[in-house]
Every structure is written in structure tokens, then in C-alpha cells.
Amino acid sequence: MANSVTITIDGKQISAAEGDKLLWVALENGIYIPHLCGIKEKEKPDASCRLCFVEVEGMANPVTSCTLPVTDGMVVKTRTERVDRLIATGFELLLTNHRLGCAKCAKNGSCQLQKIAKERGLKLRLTRLRSVLKEMQTDDSLGSVAFDPSRCVLCGQCVWADRKENKGNIGFIRRGISRKVSTFGEVPLAESGCTRCGKCVEVCPVGALVKNS
Amino acid sequence: MSVLGTDTQKTYQELKDQAVQAVEGLNTKSYVLVGTATCGRAAGALNVLETFRSEIGKHNVDAEIIEVGCMGHCYAEPMVIVYKPGFPKICYGSVDEGIATRLVTDFLVNDDPCFDFAMAALEPNDFFPTFEDFPRGVYEQKVVLSDCGLIAPDDIEQYIARDGYGGLAKALSKEPERVITEVKDSNLRGRGGAGFPTGVKWEICRNAEGDTKYVICNADEGDPGAFIDRALLESNPHQLIEGLAIAAYAIGASQGYIYVRAEYPLAIERLKTAIGQAREKGIIGNSVMGSNFSFDIKIFQGSGAFVCGEETALIASIEGNAGIPNHRPPFPAVSGLHGKPTIINNVKTLSYITHIIRNGAEWFKSIGTPGTPGTAVFALAGKVVGTGLVEVPMGTTIRTLIYDVADGIKNEKNFKAVQIGGPSGGCLPESSLDLPIDFDSLQQAGAMMGSGGLVVLDEEDCMVEIARFFLEFTQNESCGKCTFCRLGTKQMLDILTDITKGKGKLEDIDLLLELAVDIKAGSLCALGKTAPNPVLTTIRFFRDEYEAHITEGRCPALMCKELITYVIDEKKCSKLCDACIGSCPVEAVYTRSDMLKDIYLDKCVKCDNCLVTCLPLYQAVIKVSPPIEAGGNQNG
Amino acid sequence: MELMEGELEKITAEVEQVIKDQGTERERLIPILQGVQEKLGYLPKEAMKKVAEAVEVSEVEIYEIATFYNQFRLNPPGKxxxxxxxxxxxxxxxxxxxxxxxxxxxxxxxxxxxxxxxxxxxxxxxxxxxxxxxxxxxxxxxxxxxxxxxxxxxxxxxxxxxxxxxxxxxxxxxxxxxxxxxx
Structure with a gap:
């Protein structure tokens, strides 16, 4: 059993198990920090969405809270000028490659991007940056599930869920701006060995993997 | 331990005696050293090698032909060194088949050393100057390059005869901790980029918990513009193997890896041969030189991903995954390959190790600056006369490097900037020429030592275009995992591309600066964190060029294709010549009724052929910016 | 891409040989793919499937690697x-x-x-x-x-x-x- 430590987040004293990652400690104590890629049980966090930045006393620069083990006496601020600026830019960058139009999205109302926008007062449209979105076809091959890669934020939740549940049918292919979630040989999901377990749909934080109504 | 040390020394002495004997045997007759590293080959070294073989055979000369690596004078490739008893060793540059034939018939058969073709002698003599008599030789101080191009990389005896593996033998007679202390005392800083103290890294790894530890040599030299590691691997692989073995002994590892990029096939081949020879001699394997230290090396071939130069991505790649970086900490020195403590050092860093162990930390510190002791190895490319590899003490100024060591700018053009450190580095202007080069001074100036690529740019190089080029490179090489690098560099690239096409807006410059700050702070790994550097430095020092593109639609360097037009100056064009017409791939160049030539602007694809082919006597094809609209200059 | 007659047999034989030379440890995965490409000039889907089976990783993981690195080709190269x-x-x-x-x-x-x-x-x-x-x-x-x-x-x-x-x-x-x- 790990030692219990006391940390301060935004002035609130919280006790937590030493070594637990700050993101989860904060969330479990009702303090919201934006996040998309975080998976609590993952030993090595991806730290890829770059939205969970916080400032910690004694550290020169903002840090990702999903990778930061808590230590006794740690003093954390979730809202500072630098943190807000980083998160705002990271968020808008994600939107440059995300098909907007919430009204037509099945995830409208339960989308994590909407949540982040609401919590942090961010706009769900591009203000400074330009769209780099490419036209991509929705994969409706499964019938019951629709996969729209143009709404995907590459958080990796579905890939993790799929590998935990099945032998692994989806993954991150290519790299850089072309990186995307797809299957072996980029065949439609129905031909990928998909078991229709539905786990990927459960974990998708945005409208990329949704149940077809 | 001390007893083992004596054994090691004895084993080494035996190896060395054998080697010295073998090498002395070489000096009793003539030999020809041909530099056949990749750059030599590109310039035709293999044909030269073949000519020597056939001519020596034809004339029945008793001479050995030995393939060696690179002496660093790339501008003079192919290079050969000819030795004939009774003469000093002489080096010849820009050798072709004709010169090779003459060297055999005139020099080896008769006694005329063909001074007309000679560059320098290798040792002082009464006939011909040595390399030390030229400015390059005066300013250079070779440590890791000292044997490159002078010894056969595939002959371990030649390395041992020059005290090679003496550092390993000496290290094995000490406690590992004392080896680390020596390296720490030397204040050697990792030459891979950031300049982290090597000894400290080793100590962290030595002290990390675990029985299994690894050493990895990072030879994934991906910086487009650096070729130092390639030259070291192709010219003196044993120096690296020795450094790796010492590192392994110091931290307590028995398995080493060398991660080489696949674009370096010759380096891989020479490294494989060298490892095989070291194994045969008992220098690696079970019981290294008779000690109780066991060590072996595997070569891991990269598959073409620049990001694998990043430590955690390199480890992921060896483990059999896509080379995608992970968050640090944990640092590899604590938890690296297969979760075991691992040190990853660059080729250059490891190549220094044996010299530090052989000559001591104090010797190393006597070279260079207090903050960064030792030498700096640079790959000089671009618009300088003396391109190639140079090794100078840290603290040498950029001016000395460009104007003294490399003999100035090509074709009497004006210096504009120097790009140091590749995609992570920056462009420094004329006002930075007197900057003494070391890790800290470059960082302060906004550049980075990086992997030692130094590309000199002149008035014909566009600074917006070079920033765009590097962003395109990092954008292509981004692994795509994290938001800031994947999408942030894409934003910057799109903005820069617009500017080079004359479609930029003045606000774009501010947006570039804002994005640069956030990408540096927000990215997961060093690739993203340093990607904005080329943009930041070019805006800082060459903002006027950005503005000329944006407000005037003009590329001052006449480089950005969309902003230039090729025209023929009718005052310079000759009626007698039509070289340009033949060179045009799209029939855009034509002869007017008055026999002068002109270009149909709407057909021109700006391939540069006509400009290149137009005789130097005329130089009638010129570029103008801002561009002329098609139909605006049709005077024929 | 459709395979021509006899190609599948060739692919199978070459892949088996490379796996025999390299072993089936995960750390050998990239060297195996390099070996296969050296023999065949590219990585046919059938070859990737065989490798996945031998090294015991999912097919999509092989595809991740094959599409990540510049050197790997999914189509046959020119002469x-x-x-x-x-x-x-x-x-x-x-x-x-x-x-x-x-x-x-x-x-x-x-x-x-x-x-x-x-x-x-x-x-x-x-x-x-x-x-x-x-x-x-x-x-x-x-x-x-x-x-x-x-x-x-x-x-x-x-x-x-x-x-x-x-x-x-x-x-x-x-x-x-x-x-x-x-x-």
C-alpha cells in the first residue's frame, strides 16, 4: 500500500496515494482538468493529447498532469495564464483537423470536446488557425456502428480498448499528419476481424465511433 | 581486480606487438590509399580504385592498394594518398582516371611524385607543404577524426598499431567507477544535440537498480545536412566499438547496440566487418582481453524515421515497434530498453571516450572552452569553398570556421547566414560570425549544436524558404502522436508555404511566433520542442525578407519559384548560340526573328536548365522578382 | 493488388526463410520485415500476415510498423x-x-x-x-x-x-x- 500524501490543487487540500498520477487524483476530487488520451490503468501514459497541462510550484514549465506522480506537499494550479494559453492552442489545433457541426453529430451533448470548451470557455470553431481537414469517408460497414475518421482526435482510447478486449484489429497507421486509426490493409471494420464487442464505441470521447441510430 | 588488470595489459601488449609488426611490414613497399567512403564514391572513387588496380597490374608494380575512409576534404574527392619508400606520403585531390594512371606510371614506376596534382604531404619534407601549412591545418585540431582516411577501416591491426583499444585495456585495469569519474572529470558533453554531461548520464545508469543494463550507440544521424557519424563509421569503426565497450564496462552492461540508419549501407557493412574482427581478436565477446568482463554488440538497422534519433523512440524501434517517443521521465538511464537501465550515446560522443581514457581528463579539458571542453566536429556544406568535415577546438568562431578553415564563400558571393544544427537549430546572420562556438553560446543565440551540420547560405538563398524547408522536414518526420507537433507544425508549414508563394499576410508573422512558443512548450519530445527554431531565428534576423515576400510579392534571393520569372537579357544574348533552346524540356525557349532568344512565360516551368546551360561568357538568362505576368514581356 | 500465379508460394518460402534466420522474438520484428523486403522488394500483405503469425502480434501492429517507417514499401518498386x-x-x-x-x-x-x-x-x-x-x-x-x-x-x-x-x-x-x- 502506497503512502498517503497531501497535495494542494487550486488551494484545496487533498490526500492521495503517493505516486498516483495527478490527473486522476484531481478528477477523483472533483477538480476538472481537460483530457482526451488519458487511460488510468495504462502504466506508461500516452501523454499525446497535450490538454492536461497544469503548473506545479517549483517546476519551471507547465507539465502534463497525466504523467506526473503526486508527491507530498505538491502545490498545483490548474488555471494560470500559461496553462490556459497552452490548452487553448492545443484545443484549437485539434479543431483544425476535426469535422465540426455539432448539431449533426451523434455525440452532441456528451462530447468531451464540448465539455472542454464549456469548462475552459473555449470556442468550438477556428479563430486564429486554418482547417487542415481532409475529406474522409465514414466507415458504415458494421451497420450498427459508424466510424467517422474526420471526427477522430487520435486519443487512442479505442485502440487500447480493442487490444484489451480482442486480439487487436485497429491501430494507429502511418505517421505525422497522415496518422490515423485504421485496420490491417485499411479494409473496412467489418472485414477486419472485428468482434462487434462495442468497447471502442463506449470509450470514444468524441463523435468518431458512434452507434448508428 | 589488479591481477586481472595486469592480465589485460599483457593481452593488449601482445595484440599491439602483432599489429605493429604487421603494419611495419606495409611500409617496406609502396602503397596507395584510396578514400572510398560514400562521398568519395559519389565523386568517382571506385573508378579511380579500379584504375590503380589495372595500372599497377599492367606495370607490374609491387604496391598495395588499400581502401580507406574519409579525410574530411569532401571538396577534393576523390582523394588518394601515395606512399613510396624514400618519399614522403603525399595526398592528391580531385583524382580521376587520368591522374591515377599518371601516379602509377610517373610516380610508382618512375620517381616523379606529380606535384602538379598534389594537395599536401602528410609529413614535413623539403619538397612540398603539409596540411599543417594551410590555414585549415592550422585551425584544425583532430581528435576523433585523427585517423580517418589514414587507416583501413576493415583492418583492425592498423587501428591497434596506432594505440587502438589501448583505452579499453586501460579502462579494464580500473574500477568501473573510476572510469566514470575520469569521463565526468573531463566534462565531456554529449555530442548528439543537447550537450548533457556524458559522465553524469553514465553514473545515473550505473547507480540505477538492476542486473541487466544496456549501452546503445545512436548512429541514426538523420539531420539533413550532417554526415559526421557516417564518416566516422565508414572511416574508423573501431574507435566507436572501443568507446562503446568502455561505456559498457563503466555502467555494467554486457550487451551493446549500434542503431544505424538504413540510408548508410556502407557504414553498416564496415561496422559489421569491424565487429567481426574485434570478436576474433577477443576484444569483444566473452572475457574481453582476458578479463572477466563480457561484452557483445548487435547492429540494429533503422528503417527511415528521423524521430528515432530521439532516445525513447529509438528504444521503441529496437523493441520492435513504430518509433514513437514516450514521456520522460523515466529517463532511459533508469528505465530504458526492455525497462532496463540504458545509456544512449551518439557516435561522436563515444568516439571521444577512448582518447579521454588514454590521455586523461586534464588533457581533454585543455582543449576547447571551460563550459564545453574538447573539439567540435562540423559537417560543412552549402556555399563554402572547402566543404567537408572539420574538427576544431570548441570556442572557435564561426568566422574562423567559414573564412579560414573553409576558405570562404563560393563564387565570390556574399555571406548571408549559417544554418547550424539542422531542423532543431537556427540560422545565424553576419552579426553572429564572431560567436565562439560551444553548446551554450549557440543556444543563447537561438541555434543549437545539434548533430554538427553547418550549412552556409549566401545571397541566393531565401531565408523564408529555408525555414519552410525545415518545417516541411519536421512535418514529414513528425511521428504524429502529439497534438502540438502533428498539427502545430502543419499550421506553421501552411503559413510559410503561403508566404513563399506571395500569399502571406503581415499578421501571419505574429501568428508564427505565437505558435512557435506554444509548440515549444507543448510538444511531447525534442523533435516538436525544437521544430520552431528555424522559423524563430529567421524571423528574428531576417524579418525584412518575410516582409518583402508578403508586402511586395518579391523574393530578394530569387529563389521562391512562384515569385520569380526567368527572362533572357537581350543585351547579353548571342545570336550565335542556342544552348538554352536545346536544354528546355518544354519548348518554352525560342528564337526570335532577330535571332536572339526569348522565353514564353506561360510555358516556362522554371526548371533552371536554360540558366545553367547559358555560357558563362553571356550569362544572359536571369531571374527577376517580383514575377512578370505572362504576356507582359513578349517582345519577340 | 492481385498476386500472380506462383507469387504466393514465393512469398511464403521467402518469409519462412527470413523467420528461420532471424528467430521469432519481438525484438527481431523490424529486422524480419527488412529481410522480407530485401528478398521481395516490398511487403506484400500475405507476407505481413505470415510475419504476424510467427512473431505472435496482431496483423494491424505489423501494418502500423510497415506504414510508419519510410523504408517499407507496400507496393513493388520499379526496376x-x-x-x-x-x-x-x-x-x-x-x-x-x-x-x-x-x-x-x-x-x-x-x-x-x-x-x-x-x-x-x-x-x-x-x-x-x-x-x-x-x-x-x-x-x-x-x-x-x-x-x-x-x-x-x-x-x-x-x-x-x-x-x-x-x-x-x-x-x-x-x-x-x-x-x-x-x-
Missing amino acids: HQIKVCMGTACHMTGGNIIMESFERRLDIKEGETTPDREFSLERVACVGCCALAPVVVVDENVEAKVRPTRVDGILLGFDMEKKAAEKEMQKAASEQKTQEEEG
Whole structure:
């Protein structure tokens, strides 16, 4: 059993198990920090969405809270000028490659991007940056599930869920701006060995993997 | 331990005696050293090698032909060194088949050393100057390059005869901790980029918990513009193997890896041969030189991903995954390959190790600056006369490097900037020429030592275009995992591309600066964190060029294709010549009724052929910016 | 891409051999894929499936790796591979102009193969011959200081080689024919 430590987040004293990652400690104590890629049980966090930045006393620069083990006496601020600026830019960058139009999205109302926008007062449209979105076809091959890669934020939740549940049918292919979630040989999901377990749909934080109504 | 040390020394002495004997045997007759590293080959070294073989055979000369690596004078490739008893060793540059034939018939058969073709002698003599008599030789101080191009990389005896593996033998007679202390005392800083103290890294790894530890040599030299590691691997692989073995002994590892990029096939081949020879001699394997230290090396071939130069991505790649970086900490020195403590050092860093162990930390510190002791190895490319590899003490100024060591700018053009450190580095202007080069001074100036690529740019190089080029490179090489690098560099690239096409807006410059700050702070790994550097430095020092593109639609360097037009100056064009017409791939160049030539602007694809082919006597094809609209200059 | 008759057998045999040489540890995965590509020139889907099975990883993981690294090809390359260096020094001395010249002459884009499978055109990040820029790697040979006009020369060389080979073949065929007639 790990030692219990006391940390301060935004002035609130919280006790937590030493070594637990700050993101989860904060969330479990009702303090919201934006996040998309975080998976609590993952030993090595991806730290890829770059939205969970916080400032910690004694550290020169903002840090990702999903990778930061808590230590006794740690003093954390979730809202500072630098943190807000980083998160705002990271968020808008994600939107440059995300098909907007919430009204037509099945995830409208339960989308994590909407949540982040609401919590942090961010706009769900591009203000400074330009769209780099490419036209991509929705994969409706499964019938019951629709996969729209143009709404995907590459958080990796579905890939993790799929590998935990099945032998692994989806993954991150290519790299850089072309990186995307797809299957072996980029065949439609129905031909990928998909078991229709539905786990990927459960974990998708945005409208990329949704149940077809 | 001390007893083992004596054994090691004895084993080494035996190896060395054998080697010295073998090498002395070489000096009793003539030999020809041909530099056949990749750059030599590109310039035709293999044909030269073949000519020597056939001519020596034809004339029945008793001479050995030995393939060696690179002496660093790339501008003079192919290079050969000819030795004939009774003469000093002489080096010849820009050798072709004709010169090779003459060297055999005139020099080896008769006694005329063909001074007309000679560059320098290798040792002082009464006939011909040595390399030390030229400015390059005066300013250079070779440590890791000292044997490159002078010894056969595939002959371990030649390395041992020059005290090679003496550092390993000496290290094995000490406690590992004392080896680390020596390296720490030397204040050697990792030459891979950031300049982290090597000894400290080793100590962290030595002290990390675990029985299994690894050493990895990072030879994934991906910086487009650096070729130092390639030259070291192709010219003196044993120096690296020795450094790796010492590192392994110091931290307590028995398995080493060398991660080489696949674009370096010759380096891989020479490294494989060298490892095989070291194994045969008992220098690696079970019981290294008779000690109780066991060590072996595997070569891991990269598959073409620049990001694998990043430590955690390199480890992921060896483990059999896509080379995608992970968050640090944990640092590899604590938890690296297969979760075991691992040190990853660059080729250059490891190549220094044996010299530090052989000559001591104090010797190393006597070279260079207090903050960064030792030498700096640079790959000089671009618009300088003396391109190639140079090794100078840290603290040498950029001016000395460009104007003294490399003999100035090509074709009497004006210096504009120097790009140091590749995609992570920056462009420094004329006002930075007197900057003494070391890790800290470059960082302060906004550049980075990086992997030692130094590309000199002149008035014909566009600074917006070079920033765009590097962003395109990092954008292509981004692994795509994290938001800031994947999408942030894409934003910057799109903005820069617009500017080079004359479609930029003045606000774009501010947006570039804002994005640069956030990408540096927000990215997961060093690739993203340093990607904005080329943009930041070019805006800082060459903002006027950005503005000329944006407000005037003009590329001052006449480089950005969309902003230039090729025209023929009718005052310079000759009626007698039509070289340009033949060179045009799209029939855009034509002869007017008055026999002068002109270009149909709407057909021109700006391939540069006509400009290149137009005789130097005329130089009638010129570029103008801002561009002329098609139909605006049709005077024929 | 459809496989031709006999190709599957060849793929299976080569993959099995490479796996036999390399072993099936996860750490050997990338060397196995490199070995397969060396033998076959590219990574056919069938080969990737076999490798996945042998190393016991999912097929999509193999595909992740095969699409991540520049070196891996999913389609067969041309007979001659032209790699234009796009390193800093090459770029600043006109590497992109060289690339465009090849694209124009071969009528393909970078990353593509000509329909007759004679040439494939690729960009490489840097081959480390910066002092001799711009550089093009044609098959295994490094061509230094390539000017746009040299592009035609390089391709013409192959063209002549091909014609000479065809002539040889014709000659051999007609000789054989004469022999047969005489015999």
C-alpha cells in the first residue's frame, strides 16, 4: 500500500496515494482538468493529447498532469495564464483537423470536446488557425456502428480498448499528419476481424465511433 | 581486480606487438590509399580504385592498394594518398582516371611524385607543404577524426598499431567507477544535440537498480545536412566499438547496440566487418582481453524515421515497434530498453571516450572552452569553398570556421547566414560570425549544436524558404502522436508555404511566433520542442525578407519559384548560340526573328536548365522578382 | 493488388526463410520485415500476415510498423530506383528542381512507380553527401552535383542499356533461330 500524501490543487487540500498520477487524483476530487488520451490503468501514459497541462510550484514549465506522480506537499494550479494559453492552442489545433457541426453529430451533448470548451470557455470553431481537414469517408460497414475518421482526435482510447478486449484489429497507421486509426490493409471494420464487442464505441470521447441510430 | 588488470595489459601488449609488426611490414613497399567512403564514391572513387588496380597490374608494380575512409576534404574527392619508400606520403585531390594512371606510371614506376596534382604531404619534407601549412591545418585540431582516411577501416591491426583499444585495456585495469569519474572529470558533453554531461548520464545508469543494463550507440544521424557519424563509421569503426565497450564496462552492461540508419549501407557493412574482427581478436565477446568482463554488440538497422534519433523512440524501434517517443521521465538511464537501465550515446560522443581514457581528463579539458571542453566536429556544406568535415577546438568562431578553415564563400558571393544544427537549430546572420562556438553560446543565440551540420547560405538563398524547408522536414518526420507537433507544425508549414508563394499576410508573422512558443512548450519530445527554431531565428534576423515576400510579392534571393520569372537579357544574348533552346524540356525557349532568344512565360516551368546551360561568357538568362505576368514581356 | 500465379508460394518460402534466420522474438520484428523486403522488394500483405503469425502480434501492429517507417514499401518498386536527396544542402542547391525534372521526365510523382515498372521515384531525407550536393542515388550509385540537364543523361543511360539488352536478346533469339534452322 502506497503512502498517503497531501497535495494542494487550486488551494484545496487533498490526500492521495503517493505516486498516483495527478490527473486522476484531481478528477477523483472533483477538480476538472481537460483530457482526451488519458487511460488510468495504462502504466506508461500516452501523454499525446497535450490538454492536461497544469503548473506545479517549483517546476519551471507547465507539465502534463497525466504523467506526473503526486508527491507530498505538491502545490498545483490548474488555471494560470500559461496553462490556459497552452490548452487553448492545443484545443484549437485539434479543431483544425476535426469535422465540426455539432448539431449533426451523434455525440452532441456528451462530447468531451464540448465539455472542454464549456469548462475552459473555449470556442468550438477556428479563430486564429486554418482547417487542415481532409475529406474522409465514414466507415458504415458494421451497420450498427459508424466510424467517422474526420471526427477522430487520435486519443487512442479505442485502440487500447480493442487490444484489451480482442486480439487487436485497429491501430494507429502511418505517421505525422497522415496518422490515423485504421485496420490491417485499411479494409473496412467489418472485414477486419472485428468482434462487434462495442468497447471502442463506449470509450470514444468524441463523435468518431458512434452507434448508428 | 589488479591481477586481472595486469592480465589485460599483457593481452593488449601482445595484440599491439602483432599489429605493429604487421603494419611495419606495409611500409617496406609502396602503397596507395584510396578514400572510398560514400562521398568519395559519389565523386568517382571506385573508378579511380579500379584504375590503380589495372595500372599497377599492367606495370607490374609491387604496391598495395588499400581502401580507406574519409579525410574530411569532401571538396577534393576523390582523394588518394601515395606512399613510396624514400618519399614522403603525399595526398592528391580531385583524382580521376587520368591522374591515377599518371601516379602509377610517373610516380610508382618512375620517381616523379606529380606535384602538379598534389594537395599536401602528410609529413614535413623539403619538397612540398603539409596540411599543417594551410590555414585549415592550422585551425584544425583532430581528435576523433585523427585517423580517418589514414587507416583501413576493415583492418583492425592498423587501428591497434596506432594505440587502438589501448583505452579499453586501460579502462579494464580500473574500477568501473573510476572510469566514470575520469569521463565526468573531463566534462565531456554529449555530442548528439543537447550537450548533457556524458559522465553524469553514465553514473545515473550505473547507480540505477538492476542486473541487466544496456549501452546503445545512436548512429541514426538523420539531420539533413550532417554526415559526421557516417564518416566516422565508414572511416574508423573501431574507435566507436572501443568507446562503446568502455561505456559498457563503466555502467555494467554486457550487451551493446549500434542503431544505424538504413540510408548508410556502407557504414553498416564496415561496422559489421569491424565487429567481426574485434570478436576474433577477443576484444569483444566473452572475457574481453582476458578479463572477466563480457561484452557483445548487435547492429540494429533503422528503417527511415528521423524521430528515432530521439532516445525513447529509438528504444521503441529496437523493441520492435513504430518509433514513437514516450514521456520522460523515466529517463532511459533508469528505465530504458526492455525497462532496463540504458545509456544512449551518439557516435561522436563515444568516439571521444577512448582518447579521454588514454590521455586523461586534464588533457581533454585543455582543449576547447571551460563550459564545453574538447573539439567540435562540423559537417560543412552549402556555399563554402572547402566543404567537408572539420574538427576544431570548441570556442572557435564561426568566422574562423567559414573564412579560414573553409576558405570562404563560393563564387565570390556574399555571406548571408549559417544554418547550424539542422531542423532543431537556427540560422545565424553576419552579426553572429564572431560567436565562439560551444553548446551554450549557440543556444543563447537561438541555434543549437545539434548533430554538427553547418550549412552556409549566401545571397541566393531565401531565408523564408529555408525555414519552410525545415518545417516541411519536421512535418514529414513528425511521428504524429502529439497534438502540438502533428498539427502545430502543419499550421506553421501552411503559413510559410503561403508566404513563399506571395500569399502571406503581415499578421501571419505574429501568428508564427505565437505558435512557435506554444509548440515549444507543448510538444511531447525534442523533435516538436525544437521544430520552431528555424522559423524563430529567421524571423528574428531576417524579418525584412518575410516582409518583402508578403508586402511586395518579391523574393530578394530569387529563389521562391512562384515569385520569380526567368527572362533572357537581350543585351547579353548571342545570336550565335542556342544552348538554352536545346536544354528546355518544354519548348518554352525560342528564337526570335532577330535571332536572339526569348522565353514564353506561360510555358516556362522554371526548371533552371536554360540558366545553367547559358555560357558563362553571356550569362544572359536571369531571374527577376517580383514575377512578370505572362504576356507582359513578349517582345519577340 | 492481385498476386500472380506462383507469387504466393514465393512469398511464403521467402518469409519462412527470413523467420528461420532471424528467430521469432519481438525484438527481431523490424529486422524480419527488412529481410522480407530485401528478398521481395516490398511487403506484400500475405507476407505481413505470415510475419504476424510467427512473431505472435496482431496483423494491424505489423501494418502500423510497415506504414510508419519510410523504408517499407507496400507496393513493388520499379526496376530502377531513383532517390532524390532532399537534405538541406541538396535542397538549397536545387534538389527540388531535380525532383521536378525527374517527375516531368518520368511522368510520375514522387513516391510512385512508372506504369512499365521500370523506374520508381523517391525522396530521401539525407544520404550524407552534403558536400557534393545536389545528390541523387540511382540504384546503388550516388550521383554527385546533379544539374537539371543531368537528369536526361541518367535516364538516357538506362534507355540505351535497355535497348542494348533488347538488341542482345533479339540477336540471341535470331542466332538460336538460325541454329535451329540449320540443325
